[in-house]
Amino acid sequence: MAGISLLVFIAAGLLTVICAVIWGGVSLTKPPVTWSAFLDGKTTKQIADSLADTPMPQAAAKLERGLSWLAIGDLGPRVRQGCARWLFLSDELTVYRNAEANALARAAELAQVKNRLASQGIELLVVVVPDKTRIADQLLCGLRRPAAFEHRVDNWIKALPGVNVLSLAGDMQDPQERYFLRTDTHWNEKGAATAANAIAQRLREPGGFELPTPTLHMRTEVSAVVRRPGDLVRLAGIDWLPEGLQPPADMMRPTRFIEIGGAGSGATDPAAKTGDTGDDLFGDTGLPSIAVLGTSFSRNASFIPFLETALGTRVGNFARDGGEFAGAAHAYFNSASFKDTPPKLVIWEIPERSLQRPLAGEPAIWPAVASK
Template sequence: MPAPSAANAAPPIEAPRARSLAARVSGAVLLLFMAGGLASTLLAVQQEKLDLAPHPLNRTNFLDGASMRDMAAALANAPLARIAADSERQFSWIATGDLGPQVRQGCDGWLFLAEELMPQPDADRHLRERARAVAAIQEQLRARGIRLVVAVVPDKSRVESARLCTLGRSAAIDNRIRVWTAQMAAAGVPLIDTTAALQGLLTRGEDPFLRTDTHWTENGADAAAHAVADAVRGLGMELEPHQDYDIQRDAPARRPGDLVRLAGLDGLPQALQPAAEDAVSSRFTPRPAAAAAPAASAEADLFGDAALPQVALIGTSFSRTSHFAEFLAAALQTPVGNFARDGGNFWGSAGAYFASDAFKQTPPKLIVWELPERVLQLPVGQERWSLP
């Protein structure tokens, strides 16, 4: 068979050296990234900055998947994983305006928590279980001579609905507060729905919520505090000691929004972040008493309990934001002990307070339990809702 001519010869096969080199470099980079991630994770665990097993490692938690969920959640917060995730979030925002799975943007730069816009699975059952828990807690507190009132904070997306624009708020959650109110009424639990007080600010041209944050403004916190105080006075309670406050408001200053942080954009230069906002901040100064207490009363109060707050506030970051606790103390004209917790949701703050020495040794006369609307229907976990 004749050999092929030079003109008809098949082209030489290109040696795959370049592609092989690229693959090796990519593989090496991946291995280095994985090794760096493992090293940084182990270091964080060693330094107790990362807890891979926040709950006990037992057979029950392992079989129902709780241990693996804990580990997955912890690894998502490992140093290198967070850097990679934040970089991806920042690029997506700059390139497409995407805020990630937890934050949504309405009009004029208003940001909203995605959790507020959609219903939770089996939501009605979870709400009923929490209502039964509150009713049971009230009975246990009543047996100890302690009154309970529940204050509901409506969703930002409910009150600031005009700022949603193209965002949709599910009709399935429209009656969430009404159902909760009915459940509390049936159980005889005093309830304050702060929705009307917050919406009243809108009619005066004041926003009750912050634009880039999940929480209320100081005007919103003040309005809600007065609504709670009015309801408490309606119970005919006499709270001591009497304390008036002078309130001074400082000039507006830049306030970072937690929704910017939740979207993973707080590491960007300010010019590349969602538009920042300014907010006022108040200072509260106890006003000196008009006259000193009689000597007999001072002697009778051997342990100084008369000066301790008779009101305890439990709840979430709403009670720790925009001076809500201080506005409540000013409206009630008595000191308020603030035992709320950031991220407390339904039971985090309450459970910690009821187990604390503060509750056991110096129980209050009144407990104000602040609850955001959005936590009422969250999936129920393994909490034990009762007093110790």
């Protein structure tokens, strides 16, 4: 019976692969296939990745993730569990090869971008978002955050002389507060509002940045409690389970932002309000003179409305989900928005965990800016 079951499973898997390749449009490799790629193992990795996307392996992997969680509390390779069902991204606990060199390479590129922007009369503020594992370290319990990470933000800032950098870690130290969502990689509204206020304070420091005259006046109100599914539950592959079998979701009261004297935005999602790439934002009348680049942090927990409220002016949101260090900047500096109507100020949000990641596959920023 065991042998028959195994043969049936293998036959079913083979059949689904054949159907996916013939009728499902699945390509086993990405052309061109070269001899060097074959020798390096890249071709076989592409085949393995393509096969993993076919129905049978997907269903088996999905079932395995659910059973592993229910049986032994395992969340897979990308997610770790701390105290009180708090979940953390394993990337924030990973020491990368050539970590220091990667961080220094990004610092050098960022310094070049700063100089190029300055030559065009554009100011730059770099904002580093601290790791969730740094701010909520009291909830790590059995998880170990490498000691080498303690000073990596400070060391990176030291490699950026002449660049205005704000680390938000110092503003998120109140032990009585929670600045991040429990089952998500991102900050909650307390974290987003704290970040927005810290940025506004830095921009208003004497002798610092030239800001537009505040013309936007907002009032806020709290909405009803809603369930906030966490991206770490999805990343763990258990979001398909019934809610009662998943880690308890965050419950939150989204803030509504209403413009005083205007129609009011009522926005709780900055992506819905300002868009993610916004190629048309700077072409309109009353265009924003401030552009925000960055990652999904700038598109979550109403960060942009909090920032607009703190600054009293509209902000163009050009952040990108999964943008890591360079994704949003590369796209924006090559966009019509930047070419035709450049801003006066760029706020570049960068997650701490992106600083030392491998450079392979990351788009170059400086050549894009230098071509303008």
